[in-house]
Amino acid sequence: xxxxIAAISTARGNAxxxxxxxxxxxxxxxxxxxxxxxxxxxxxxxxNRMYLGEIRAGMVKDRAFCMYCRAPKSYTxxxxxxFQLHGGRVVTxxxxxxxxxxxxxxxxxxxxxxxAYLNSKMSLSEAEGVEALIAxxxxxxxxxxxxxxxxxxxxxxxxxxxxxxxxxxxxDVMLDYPEExxxxxxxxVRETLGEVKTALNRxxxxxxxxxxxxxxxxxxxxxxxxxxxxxxxxxxxGADRAIVTEFAGTTRDVxxxxxxxxxxxxSLSDTAGIREGAEGAEKIGIERAERALAGADLVLFVMxxxxxESDEERELxxxxxxxxxxxxxxxxxxxxYPREADITVSALxxxxxxxxxxxxxxxxxxxxxxxxxxxRERQLHAAKKALNAVVAALNALKTSTPDCVSADVKxxxxxxxxxxxxxxxxxxxxxxxxxxxxGK
Ligand SMILES: Nc1nc2c(ncn2[C@@H]2O[C@H](COP(=O)(O)OP(=O)(O)OP(=O)(O)O)[C@@H](O)[C@H]2O)c(=O)[nH]1
Ligand SMILES: [Mg+2]
Numbered sequence: 016x017x018x019x020i021a022a023i024s025t026a027r028g029n030a031x032x033x034x035x036x037x038x039x040x041x042x043x044x045x046x047x048x049x050x051x052x053x054x055x056x057x058x059x060x061x062x063n064r065m066y067l068g069e070i071r072a073g074m075v076k077d078r079a080f081c082m083y084c085r086a087p088k089s090y091t092x093x094x095x096x097x098f099q100l101h102g103g104r105v106v107t108x109x110x111x112x113x114x115x116x117x118x119x120x121x122x123x124x125x126x127x128x129x130x131a132y133l134n135s136k137m138s139l140s141e142a143e144g145v146e147a148l149i150a151x152x153x154x155x156x157x158x159x160x161x162x163x164x165x166x167x168x169x170x171x172x173x174x175x176x177x178x179x180x181x182x183x184x185x186x187d188v189m190l191d192y193p194e195e196x197x198x199x200x201x202x203x204v205r206e207t208l209g210e211v212k213t214a215l216n217r218x219x220x221x222x223x224x225x226x227x228x229x230x231x232x233x234x235x236x237x238x239x240x241x242x243x244x245x246x247x248x249x250x251x252x253g254a255d256r257a258i259v260t261e262f263a264g265t266t267r268d269v270x271x272x273x274x275x276x277x278x279x280x281x282s283l284s285d286t287a288g289i290r291e292g293a294e295g296a297e298k299i300g301i302e303r304a305e306r307a308l309a310g311a312d313l314v315l316f317v318m319x320x321x322x323x324e325s326d327e328e329r330e331l332x333x334x335x336x337x338x339x340x341x342x343x344x345x346x347x348x349x350x351x352y353p354r355e356a357d358i359t360v361s362a363l364x365x366x367x368x369x370x371x372x373x374x375x376x377x378x379x380x381x382x383x384x385x386x387x388x389x390x391r392e393r394q395l396h397a398a399k400k401a402l403n404a405v406v407a408a409l410n411a412l413k414t415s416t417p418d419c420v421s422a423d424v425k426x427x428x429x430x431x432x433x434x435x436x437x438x439x440x441x442x443x444x445x446x447x448x449x450x451x452x453x454g455k
Pocket of ligand 2: 244245246257258265266285286287288
């Protein structure tokens, strides 16, 4: 028997629609004291159908939809009832208050999803995908979260897990019949564990992408003075962010802005133009520019297309070309001095700036990702623990007895399954769901 929980599931504030959600045994009884419709009865209500009726909650009335999802075919696996009300603080709060007065209790953060997990409606990593989808603030982040929510990570984990189970079974046979089959079985176990090691390494390798997706790709605009770096920064941001003048050496500090470029979160930095013989603040600015360059995931090397290519420019490019970069010929609206470039733009007129955006998104490689990324630090930790145990098992194969190998393989399995939350400890589960918002 689960108690009835209730929460406002939509964001606070004035809105066209507000949703109050109930879940648990007896949700229908609570709801029947709030929602009224002639001839309607929760006992005979059709599941998953919207009924239009009247809400009565204290002094507040509203015309609203009600939907009844019967256990176990619901989000939480319990009876779930949702009221689709008019949005705004008063109506939603009055309905929540009424639900509480008729026996529901306020839901804790993430409690609906926690119940879904506890009722085996989703795994822990799928639930984390739900949380990540809600929190996403770029399209790429949302896409990765959806893949986790859709169970892609679980599928990978299950595939690796079944290999480990196979290795365990083979080792168990060796333990039971020590004289037989050792010759055949050992190489087979070694091969299986080798495959697991590769798969885990690939999974852990997605961490870099996860970080890039959630924290943003660091893109640094660099080039000689007056190339139009700050103008390009402004054009990409669509805002007058950086100071632009016709004087060389305008920008000193590194100027950062986080924005979404073609669905990818980008931390874009404008830097001081690099030139010989700078002094004082400009010299410090150039040092900062060089530090920013060293930490960049991608460099936009900006060249002044209104000027012929100089030795200085060639020299600077010879340093930058070692890093992932895009050669941007700017001032395409004025001269056309030949240069090798990946794209020609005009920061002044905006010509081709959107194409540059597409190129940046493409170069980050995020859209072409092949493996389902880990969405949480916790998952990375579990995958690393599993990998360590597999490496230990491979070493034990050379030096120890099958029971030692078997112990390592079992440890790897345990770590792996903690990733998707099979047999997860209560404290871990509580910690994960406490980060969710109320009503989810
Ligand atoms: N015609 C034309 N002028 C441009 C373009 N982009 C920038 N400029 C001009 O070039 C000059 C320098 O532009 P900035 O954006 O300040 O150049 P910067 O590379 O940031 O310069 P520093 O910060 O001094 O290194 C300004 O007068 C801009 O108006 C462009 O695409 N076309
Ligand atoms: Mg500048």
